[in-house]
Amino acid sequence: MCGYAAWSIEEEIVAATTTSLAGGMAIGGRFVPMVQLICTHCGFVAHHAVGVLGINLNN
Numbered sequence: 001m002c003g004y005a006a007w008s009i010e011e012e013i014v015a016a017t018t019t020s021l022a023g024g025m026a027i028g029g030r031f032v033p034m035v036q037l038i039c040t041h042c043g044f045v046a047h048h049a050v051g052v053l054g055i056n057l058n059n
């Protein structure tokens, strides 16, 4: 991160596919829905789990 204090909040939710510690990945399996923030200066991307933020995806 560059320390710049201007972030763009994307309106789309992104998802990280989960995998087991053994390396097995299931296509269409569980995923973690996340909000994506992008630094407008350097392009650093930060993801935050919507469940922790209290965002309801069923609206």
Ligand SMILES: [Zn+2]
Pocket (backbone or CB within 6 Å): 001, 002, 003, 004, 039, 040, 041, 042, 043, 044
């Ligand atoms: Zn930055």
